[in-house]
Amino acid sequence: MRPFIIAGNWKMNTTLSEAEALVREMCRDLEGNTLTHVQMVVCPPFISLHSVHEIIRDTEIALGAQNMNEHDAGAYTGEISAAMLRSAGCEYVIIGHSERRKYFHETDELVNVKIRKAVEHGLRPIVCVGELLEERESGATVEVVSRQVRGAFSGLGADHVRTCIIAYEPVWAIGTGRTATPEQAQEVHEVIRGLVRESAGDEIANQFVIQYGGSMKPENAGDLLNQPDVDGGLIGGASLKADSFLAIVQAAESIGRER
Numbered sequence: 294m295r296p297f298i299i300a301g302n303w304k305m306n307t308t309l310s311e312a313e314a315l316v317r318e319m320c321r322d323l324e325g326n327t328l329t330h331v332q333m334v335v336c337p338p339f340i341s342l343h344s345v346h347e348i349i350r351d352t353e354i355a356l357g358a359q360n361m362n363e364h365d366a367g368a369y370t371g372e373i374s375a376a377m378l379r380s381a382g383c384e385y386v387i388i389g390h391s392e393r394r395k396y397f398h399e400t401d402e403l404v405n406v407k408i409r410k411a412v413e414h415g416l417r418p419i420v421c422v423g424e425l426l427e428e429r430e431s432g433a434t435v436e437v438v439s440r441q442v443r444g445a446f447s448g449l450g451a452d453h454v455r456t457c458i459i460a461y462e463p464v465w466a467i468g469t470g471r472t473a474t475p476e477q478a479q480e481v482h483e484v485i486r487g488l489v490r491e492s493a494g495d496e497i498a499n500q501f502v503i504q505y506g507g508s509m510k511p512e513n514a515g516d517l518l519n520q521p522d523v524d525g526g527l528i529g530g531a532s533l534k535a536d537s538f539l540a541i542v543q544a545a546e547s548i549g550r551e552r
């Protein structure tokens with residue numbers, strides 16, 4: 294069975310000391326609990342990556358970044374490379390989040406280049422896709438998400454697709470308190486798994502992790518994670534409090550045990 298991956302995207306929140314305190318609290322709350330069905334990931338801001346890694350080093354929590362530059366090195370003032378992320382202890386990197394697509398004009402083409410670079414450096418990309426409200430309302434959801442997924446995987450060999458994770462994040466559900474219903478999420482996740490099957494075959498599609506993101510919280514996580522093609526969550530707001538993040542992790546763990 295696929296493991297659940299529950300990742301916290303802290304976005305532009307927490308100073309260094311706040312990030313350290315938050316992750317210390319998570320480690321304390323986790324103590325004595327062995328997670329057998331869930332991989333837990335935290336994605337703090339760049340400046341906290343190294344310190345957070347020092348704290349989670351011997352725990353079950355893995356480290357991810359929220360973005361990276363597509364070049365190896367050079368004159369790109371203010372940017373962070375894949376090798377830098379690896380050197381800070383990152384195993385995962387979020388790519389193509391809708392906030393980056395919207396505010397920083399990231400396109401499907403750029404997302405594809407970043408994915409290739411991440412994979413080349415041994416990072417697992419968490420690739421974000423999702424439709425805008427008007428796209429959902431006009432019935433274009435499947436078309437939009439399919440274009441984003443195909444764009445992300447363009448030119449990638451099956452072995453590289455295998456290392457990716459896709460996070461389905463309907464843009465209208467992000468930070469709005471409006472969650473997709475479990476049925477809406479399942480419908481799109483099934484389409485995404487079909488696209489993975491198309492580009493990398495059955496075996497990889499069956500193992501492929503597809504997260505849901507968009508106002509996931511302890512109250513709705515169980516119903517979403519219970520859907521057959523929902524394999525985890527990418528959590529914004531609720532990942533900024535140790536107790537709510539851990540509650541989502543525990544919900545995934547108990548569903549995993551029952552499967």
Ligand code: 13P
Pocket residue numbers: 302390462466467468469470506507508509527528529530531
């Ligand atoms: P919220 O959980 O705050 O809606 O954010 C979701 C998200 O964008 C995670 O990447």
